[in-house]
Amino acid sequence: MKFNLRPATPDDLPFRLALHNSLFPDNPSTLADVQRQDDTRRADLVHRRFIAEVDGQAIGQGVYAQQEWMYHPQKFSVSAQVGREWQGRGLGKLIWTRLEEEVRSLDAIKLFASVREDETRALRFLTERGFAEEQRERESAVALADARLDGLEEAVKRVQANGYELTAFADFNIPDKEIKLHAFDREASQDVPRPPDEVFTFPELARYWETIHANPNHDPSLWFVAIKDGELAGLSQLNPIAAQPDVLDTGFTATARAHRRQGLALALKLVALTEAKQRGYKRVKTGNDSTNAPMIAINDALGFAEEPAWLWMTKSGL
Template identity: 35%
Template sequence: MKPGFSIRPFTPDDYDGAISVHLSVYPEYPNTANEWRDADARRHPDLFFRRFVAEMDGKIVGLVGGGPEEWANHPGLVSFNIRVRPEYEGRGIGAELYDRFLQEAAVLSPTRITSEAREDKPRGIRFLTKRGFVEEMRFWESQLDVDAFDFTPYAGCEERVTSQGIATKTYAELASDPDRDRKLYEMDVEISLELPAPDPITPASFDRYRVQVLESPHLLPDAIFVALDGDRYVGITSLWRVEAGEHLMTGLTGVRRDYRRKGIALALKLRAIDYARRHGSPQIRTDNESNNRPMLAINERLGFVKTPAWIAFALTGDFLPQRHEDTKNEEFS
């Protein structure tokens, strides 16, 4: 144990302290303690998950958390993330958190360990690469200034989709469809399986989809826009509320393969932007992988502006690293 700080398991009393650490590193992602509590409560009860905190000077100064991902649940695959307060970097806290997490995760016999670092956080990148992690993919959060958006160039886009027999309804408007939730789930799975990702998607069950998506406190029933061909659900985009901040987050956006290149995705995105403006949300945020060119092209066309890229890293092979003097004081940010 490094002198001056201690590592211990996370407890329910630690949410405020843990969020404080997160916000010290990424204030632009204003998560709240309530959101973390809710996310933890919705975790699959049978999936391994561990979180540890580092304490120093009477407060939480770092944390690590991770385990298998429910939607990328492959044997031997483990993911984790570390946060350390910037003013406590360079003291070996991140290294000790990493080691403690690996000790716990050893029960899973991991063959692949993944994590992320943002391109403007060189300490985080250095922390991972010195331990053998290799970059696999980049993805961006992009942001749209809703108030500045000009609908004029897109006049007629929705009408062209409608003329092809495609209607658009919200999740709330589809309440009379007894199969609504099942249809939404099946479309979500079909589209998600084709999205670029470092690891293949492993769809959750319908019951878990209900828990994670349809029963989420962030769901906005009138901001989930579904494209329909008759009674078949063929495309979707959605906006989600956040507890802190006035912006809206974009959920899944996609169209079934046999309905692509008809302008449906663009029309759905325009409906979402109109919703945000009518409800006074100044900004929409979305995430896209670097090799998802079709969706990146739509967002770029609409005026979404990329923020610094997140880099997906993976460690394979001899994944149980030895501590070396040249890495022990590198901190993850």
């Protein structure tokens, strides 16, 4: 068996897609999605991908990269993946050895990796290499046929009585609405739970909207906002998934600091889920930091059922 690790090329996109979909069947992607991720990646950030081959056949990949949304020049996300039929043969260890050599040459001080809690082989692989859980993302989903949406009318009346208007972002017709949403997101994101000692590197206005508009699946009629006196007070986003046409993924749900405890998050979630059901979508997925008790409570009340969590694993002191 001849093992080889070479730099990835554009010709590897179909293999990368097939590998992803075989390893993560619950979160499938499309070739267009993979291509877009490559096309929109910032060229000034370190990103290296290697394809692992056995006797000339692609069987896995290794990746390390600086993170745009949580940037530090000496901190890298890492991933060593091997097709399931090739696992258990020591090939992941060979990929990892190369990744570790590369990030050490860049004076890395911390590595990040993500793994689903029920992927015991992958979790053991990381743990054996000194990674420890630093953050947990609680995943959940609801079948819209079973969602508890009967509180919609009452929730909407409550926020309207306090002077709020609920509308789709697509119908929020003011010239600077993209500027307003960017500013809203920048402020609200500061309160999102994140790993200790890490800070968000929030993108500037042009970059923020560049990545959104590059996605042909983006649908602003499925982003819902709460408005008061012409200002954004709350947001709840649903995003179509190209590989799962009847499923939606929840984006950011948040309330501006000055408008919290008004029932906006619940009302916006109810509006969004009701609209999704009316359009014929079957299922909605979401993820929340396990410490975000208020949002988890809202999702539980709406009928979301817990699924295996994603773990944010880290290793320091290389």
